Amino acid sequence: MSTSSPVETAGAATATYVDKRLGSNRFLGRNLGKVFPDHWSFMLGEIVLYSFIVVLLTGTYLTLFYKPSMVEVLYDGSYVPLKGVMMSEAYESTLNISFDVRGGLLIRQMHHWAALIFVAAMVVHAFRVFFTGAYRKPREFNWLIGVALLTMALAAGFTGYSLPDDLLSGTGLQIIRGILQSIPVVGTWAAFLVFGGEFPGTDIISRLYAAHILLVPGLILALITVHLMMVWTQKHTQFPGPGRTNDNVVGYPLLPVYMAKAGGFFFIVFGVIALISGLVTINPIWIFGPYTPDQVSAGTQPDWYIGWLDGALRLMPNWETVVAGFTISWNIFIPSVVIPGILFTGLALYPFLEAWATGDKREHNLLDRPRNAPVRTGIGVMAITFYGILWIGGGNDLIATAFDLSINSLSWFLRITLIVAPPIAFIVTKRICLGLQRRDRDKLLHGYESGRVLRLPHGEFIEVHEPINYKELAVITSKTDYSPLPAPEKTDADGVKNKKYLIQKIQHKISHFYYADDVKKPTAAEIEAAQHHAAHDAMLEAPLHEYEDADQISTFHGGVLHHPGMPETNAEQVAQQENRSTT
Amino acid sequence: MTDITPSGHSSDHGNQPERLGYSPVADIPHKPRVTDIDPKAAKRAERQVASMFLLSIIFVILFVVAFVGIDKSTAIYIPVLGVVGALQVALGFTMGVAILLIGAGAIQWAKKLMPDVEVVQQRHDMNSEPEAAAEAAANYQRGKEESGFVRYPIIRRTLIAALALFPIPLIVLLRDLWITPPGESPEEELSRTAWHEGLRIVADGNFQPIRPEDIPVGGLVSALPIDIMEIQEEEHNLNARGKAAIILVRMDPDQIRSQQGDNWDYQGILAYSKICTHVGCPIALYEQRTHHLLCPCHQSTFDLADSGDVIFGPAARRMPQLPIGVDEEGFLVARSDFTEPVGPSFWERS
Known part of the structure; x- marks a missing residue:
């Protein structure tokens, strides 16, 4: 029936050839029509993947020219201001990439921009996953891989940032040395081993290089592969909507729509990165100059994703204790090791903590609306607030200079805010979520406020509520009502002591914290009662000419209210109306 | 037309053809697109997509032309961007647009011409069957x-x-990441610098010895040991410089409230380590009126008129002071090495 072009015939032959050896048609038959749900926020993860591909491509190009060596050489390239300056070969080769290799600067800037976008998109993607509860069963493993990817991305970013061996990045390494040295017991040795002796030494660049081009990207590549395979196997989550349930997946098939959109999006991300990199300068290392450990410039800033750690270092009070002749630098160890450690551990464990605390063991393929999980949303906003203040702290000198503030007062303000603001953010967020839940409940019961204000014959003004449309109805009714876990008994019915009492008590308390305030969806009876009520409203607002005695009223458009026999109140009017219908 | 692809373009949702393995979502009214109803609009969309792909090809050619034709040292002025490298901008722009257009074309194709009816597939529990x-x-x-x-x-x-x-x-093998010189330990290396008694102090930059009168009251000079370049050449690294860097400040001797040792200054000239005791950034932000030294990295503030004590910020230790004097020729010299380790704290120091 169908006519095939020579290309198709050849394609089919190839497919058969491969299939006979690998059984690939089994996979293709099952998967070419695989359905992917559509939502703009699902593109965030795609941006991560695509910018990573750009990073890999551009990074490979850069390795062709870059020399990871700290041997001091005399610069004799085409950038005039640095001619005759002693610098490391690493810095020299980066200058050569920027000024002597045609297109080298473009690729270098694409590498940097793509890396920044990679981390940024990853963070926003994580927000999306967190606030929609996409990490819940069965996707906890993928959340863990995501957290590992995030740490790897930071590692990749930092190791790469240091490679040009310019003054700015070298100062970053100096700070890393200080941080390593602050680790109790093993810190000094750790620093000496990492740097091959004293700072800066001559080993660190080539060591970072090995990590940056082999170890870290290899791990990222492996983790991304597993991440995507899991998404593939478990099928993507979807947002609630008409026809969407926990047991189906609604969207577009892989071939052709999803493939065209996702594949096209790769080129968009790639193209945008190339455009930005061609037009906007990033990391102009030639301005910073080569690294030397006795120089620094004011207003130094790390890449954006390290800013919060720098802020933590800045805001920490200067605590240090000497115990039995040994020094513990709390002022460095806490902000740069303990706090990130706690944050990342908390991030990794959160899905498991939440599932345990709430006793939720179901599979979740339908995403939560953030308002329907007020405590989770609150915790997320709290963490973002904490992070945000540290991030602001990372730029406290710039802020103080720009707004003419005292750096000391600003630091103190941020120190206090860091403790006070997150809990406030939590409470406010939770309240907003509950308010939105109430509004959803109202919408189900009474419809939405149409904005149409009516004046009733007796003078009362009412706003007409209209029933919500089917899409919104599907979204709102997707909410799952949760109840706190019941309080545990100390002994069971036979008087046997409950050994798990204490742990169950804690679980009960936390689950209470999570769900006690949850605004339940209206029951069928409540909806019916509300509809009854709505029928009344509809009757009350019916145009007056529909009344049997409408002819007795000359006009009500102009607001004539008191006509002989007109009801004075709603109730009277209703009573009158009902009287009429019964008689 | 072949009949391989089931068409999704139907103005009437009820007539959507069944597709393999799934069906359109029931109960969702489907609004046909202009390209579904109007063949002219469909033709227009087709032309748009093809033009984008065509333009992409043109931009690839332009990229090659720019690569070959524009000299890498040519600078041009572009509004908003300022003076920029012509080659850099041309390459970025042509490459970016060429790639972007492929994506835009593909997405336009998907949005206008491919079916826009959502379909359903069933999920299955992730757990395996009992038999498995x-x-x-x-x-x-x-x-x-x-x-x-x-x-x-x-x-x-x-x-x-x-x-x-x-x-x-595998772990033991990592031990020689630092090939430790005989008899050395991290603690010892961190506790000494290149300074010793009688070593001349030279200004960073011109490496000339400094006379006390070269430094005005209120002035600050970054300085190094006179033999720093020889050490660097001998050791092939910047380690010595990273520890020995100092700053010299001069203030009215009456304003010096305290020092780390008796008369460690010379006529109001004080020498302090330049390496912050917090995490090791070099410091040279000095406010002469208050005698405060501010670290640009994390804003630790030290009072140089008061033994270099910490008065604000995350640093826990004062800036180490170097005792100085002058030699017989009247040049500033160190009177000894630092008496405490410079730079960030570490576990083994007390």
Whole structure:
């Protein structure tokens, strides 16, 4: 029936050839029509993947020219201001990439921009996953891989940032040395081993290089592969909507729509990165100059994703204790090791903590609306607030200079805010979520406020509520009502002591914290009662000419209210109306 | 037209053809797009997509032309961007647009011409069927029995111990990441610098020895030991510079409230380490009126008129002071090495 072009015939032959050896048609038959749900926020993860591909491509190009060596050489390239300056070969080769290799600067800037976008998109993607509860069963493993990817991305970013061996990045390494040295017991040795002796030494660049081009990207590549395979196997989550349930997946098939959109999006991300990199300068290392450990410039800033750690270092009070002749630098160890450690551990464990605390063991393929999980949303906003203040702290000198503030007062303000603001953010967020839940409940019961204000014959003004449309109805009714876990008994019915009492008590308390305030969806009876009520409203607002005695009223458009026999109140009017219908 | 692709373009949702394995979502009214109804609009969309692909080809050619034709040292002025490298901008722009257009074309194609009707697929529980689980359990049992893993506890335990220990060589091998010079320890290396008695102080930059009168009251000079370049050439690294860097400040001797040692200044000239005691950034932000030294990295503030004590910020230790004097020729010299380690704290120091 169908006519095939020579290309198709050849394609089919190839497919058969491969299939006979690998059984690939089994996979293709099952998967070419695989359905992917559509939502703009699902593109965030795609941006991560695509910018990573750009990073890999551009990074490979850069390795062709870059020399990871700290041997001091005399610069004799085409950038005039640095001619005759002693610098490391690493810095020299980066200058050569920027000024002597045609297109080298473009690729270098694409590498940097793509890396920044990679981390940024990853963070926003994580927000999306967190606030929609996409990490819940069965996707906890993928959340863990995501957290590992995030740490790897930071590692990749930092190791790469240091490679040009310019003054700015070298100062970053100096700070890393200080941080390593602050680790109790093993810190000094750790620093000496990492740097091959004293700072800066001559080993660190080539060591970072090995990590940056082999170890870290290899791990990222492996983790991304597993991440995507899991998404593939478990099928993507979807947002609630008409026809969407926990047991189906609604969207577009892989071939052709999803493939065209996702594949096209790769080129968009790639193209945008190339455009930005061609037009906007990033990391102009030639301005910073080569690294030397006795120089620094004011207003130094790390890449954006390290800013919060720098802020933590800045805001920490200067605590240090000497115990039995040994020094513990709390002022460095806490902000740069303990706090990130706690944050990342908390991030990794959160899905498991939440599932345990709430006793939720179901599979979740339908995403939560953030308002329907007020405590989770609150915790997320709290963490973002904490992070945000540290991030602001990372730029406290710039802020103080720009707004003419005292750096000391600003630091103190941020120190206090860091403790006070997150809990406030939590409470406010939770309240907003509950308010939105109430509004959803109202919408189900009474419809939405149409904005149409009516004046009733007796003078009362009412706003007409209209029933919500089917899409919104599907979204709102997707909410799952949760109840706190019941309080545990100390002994069971036979008087046997409950050994798990204490742990169950804690679980009960936390689950209470999570769900006690949850605004339940209206029951069928409540909806019916509300509809009854709505029928009344509809009757009350019916145009007056529909009344049997409408002819007795000359006009009500102009607001004539008191006509002989007109009801004075709603109730009277209703009573009158009902009287009429019964008689 | 072939009949391979089931068409999704139907103005009437009810007539959507069934597709393999799934069906359009019921109960969702489908609003046809202009390209579904109007063949002219569909033709227009087709032309748009093809033009984007065509333009992409043109931009690739332009890229090659720019690469060959524009000299890498040519600078041009572009509004907003300022003066920029012409080659850099041309390459970025042509490459970016060429790639972007492929994406835009593909997405336009998908949005205008491919079916826009959502379809449904069923999900299945992630857990495997009971038979599969039973088979896995049976295989495990068989493996356990055939290997005798439980039957031979001594094999089991020695294996576990061996597996636990085999990474040790891999970790031990990391020890020589720092080839430690004989008799050295990190503590000792961190505790001494290139300074010693009588060593001349030279200004950073011109490496000329400094006379006290070269430094005005209120002035600050970054300085190094006179032999720093020789050390650097001998050691092939910047380690000595990273520890020995100092700053010299001069203030009215009456304003010096305290010092780390008796008369460690010379006529109001004080020498302090330049390396911050917090995490090691070099410091040279000095406010002469207050005698405060501010670290640009984390804003630790030290009072140089008061033994270099910390008055604000995350640093916990004062800036180490270097005792100085002058030699017989009247040049500033160190009177000894620092008496405490410079730079960030570490575990072994007290």
